[in-house]
Amino acid sequence: MNYQPADPASANSTVLSNIASTVNAQPIIELEHVCKRFGSLEVLTGLTLQVNRGEVYGFLGRNGAGKSTAIKMMMGITKIGSGSIRLFGQSIEGNVIEARQRIGYVAQEQHFYPWMTPKQLSKFVKGFYPKWDQGRYESLLNLFELPMKRKIGNFSGGMKAKLALSMALATQPECLILDEPTAGMDPVARREFLDLVSEEARRAEATIFFSTHLIDDIEAIADRIGIVESGKTVYEGELTPLSDSIATYSIEESLYRPGNVPGEFINGAAQVLQSSARHGRHFLVLQFPYGAPKSPILEYGWQQDDMSLEDVFIAVVARSG
């Protein structure tokens, strides 16, 4: 077998190949080589992604990978360093207000006015959104069992996130941007929340851009994903091909020699995403451009291990890091 060490160029080629596959779709969100620097800290180093109409797009990345910065730039809250962002086919610059009216946005942390009740909140925000649907807002509050006349300051974090989602959906958005909205929620609340997001996406044919570092969330609802690491996209495409392209093999540490490979693979050259030792065994995570072999013939001592989506994510991220 021959294998190659991973390099950024090959990562980019993966990204580009996946984007190419969506070239005929109608893009709602387009980011091209977006960079952003705060002082000496380079947060985004060339983020490129595309979200098409009707998609549920999972935006995956470690904490500090630049997800929130990217979303803030999409919302026009943070200025773009370089590169371009287009929303609904128009550059975000100069069209921020119009874009925000068409987007339902749920921020990572909710900063509602604590003295307001959900009722007062709707009175306040509905003037900003031409398509505000008060009935929808109230029905969502009922669905989430959020009291209309209780001060938001007394709400738990989960309740505030649900309120934010209700508000975002009541604007009848063409696109929903969610920035790690389930962070801090208990599993039940998370599932409820995600179910609703998923249902809404199907019902209103809205585009959903969903940022998270929780693989389960992505798995639950995402059609396509983008993985960001160190400020740039390291994977963009569907989740299944990604998970199908990666496999983990292990061998007892005492039998492992550097350069050893699990076997000869006919599917072409594999990239080593990760090579590490733990619990007396040495692990190799390999990525196969055309999918990992289902039942490979392995060299003596090697075995193929099960791999969760989380393992896949870690491997991809680790390679980039």
Added chain:
Amino acid sequence: MGWLNLVMKDVREHGISFVVLAVGFVLVVLIALVQQQSGAFSMSGFEVVRFSLITIIPLISFIVGNRLIVREYTGGTRRFIEALPIANFTPLFVKYCVGLLYVGLLCVAVVILAATAANAAEDVTRQYLRLLLMKTCVIGTLFWSLVFFVSFTGRIRLVIYVVLGLTLTYLINMPGFDETRFAPLAIMDRQLFVFERDLIPWRDIVETLLISLAFVVAGFTLALFNEGSIAEQLGKPVSRRDMAAFALLGMGCLTVYTTLQKKWEYETYEFSGENVVRSESPAIAVSYISADNEESAQRIVDSMRDTLTGFQTDIGLSDLPKVQIALNTELERTEIEPELLDGVLVTANFVDYDVFEHSMLQSIAMHHLLLALTNARWDYETRHWLLDGMARWWAEGAEQAKDSSNNDELFALALLTKRRFDFEVSPLLIWQTITDQYGFEAADALSYTAILYLEEMKGKATVVQLAADYINEEVGDSTIESVQRLFSSDLARFEQITGQPLNTFSKQWINWLEQHASRPGVASRIKSVPHLQGDVKNVVDSGYGYRLEASYTLVTQTTDAGSAASAGNMPIPGQCVLRHQLASAYDLETMIYERDRDRQECKLDGIAHSVDSPYASGDRAYVLLEYESEQFHRPIPIWVGRIHIQ
């Protein structure tokens, strides 16, 4: 209409607090207005406007800034707003406007309250109110703009306020630095802010508004720079480390200040030289330099003793403040400089004074003696006419002096003043304007005749009772007692003691005064003064220097001098004088030195005075045109005004 939602949100969030704050503000202003009437050295209720502007309104601006801006940052709610479909600029602009509107309303409120409290006895004209309102609102705008900017500095804002305050205090107290030449302090000048009634300080207003604009721009810049990250960082709550740093800084400043501060020692003021003529009871001391002046000093002590003893007996006071008079032969005859200093200290050139001038000196000493007795509370505008009138009344020896030539001159001066000023309202109710426009001599003469009329109508006992009411007045020890004084205004007090409303009294007194115009000694003096009108202009000459030019016109020909002039028998007898000096509100009551005086024949055709002006652009000059007649000891004011040198 997103901005309207933002406004309504701020109203809902802060409305109750702002209403409570406004109610508190109104209460404080009302209390200040009441206390102002009984406060030492207070002249006018409108001083409360200035007081509010330098104390309460900055404090309220600070609170408003804290609620409107700082809380958005410390609470993180700014992030909620910044994600709404609205330009980043808009929420800031709305906040600025809401705060400005609120502070502006308070500024309007304080002016209205002061006007309401003052209009019973002060000259509250629309022009004056417009001017005061304009200045108040400009300063209010400045404070709010400053607070708007500083509020974005979050946890270091208190330090900034302290540093700004200390810097300002240092500048104001710095020797050789005239802060009143620079906006915005020029607008806040202690005297001009309240007592300037004519000139609009356009340059200072524009400069102050430009400074405000600079603060606003700085505020927006700080709030929007780098996506607001600086303001957001600064907006984080004060940490223990910050607190410790601030405390250390504060203690350090305090230590430096107390180390450098000189200890204040009180030294009593008393003549210690050998050339002093004294009287033990009442305590009078007159100092002189040359032995030639001892006789004059003795004469002053004797006449002053008579006046003070009469006053002491009338009121029933066991003791009086000490009266000291210092001879300074370098002063002009007309220069009399009174001060409250361990009693009363008057500096004057009293050598060779005649009866009238002696009476004037005593009147001025009495004026300040009454101020000393009332802790200067009698200075307050609504009762100032009583102070002036009674000081002269006692100085003239009460009723004994009614038929003297002094009386004729004072009646003539009062009638001349009335002739120049068509009283639509009682002059007793617009005392500040009378003094401002015609000088304290005219005001003295008017008020003296009013007191004489009161004495004639109601008897000496009533005059004395009215004076005693102010002298023996007990000042409230608490705010509640001060508030209770709301129900005993000067007008009510006058009516209660004399049994006559002041307005009615005033009308009757004017009629009575007119009846004295035919008295030979009065009529001849009035006829000797031509009814002139003056006009003064500041011009730039060919050498780009400033010049003051004045001209005269004859209004009526009813006087001897006027008839002569109109018949072509020029010139008008007597001399016309232009006096000028750098302006402050009371300059008419201070002396203008010989070097700033131009004495000419009263020419009616063309420019009568053309003098080099020592003023620089931006100065205000107080200019006075007077007519000097041999029949009067003091010149008669023809035109008085402030000129803005531009």
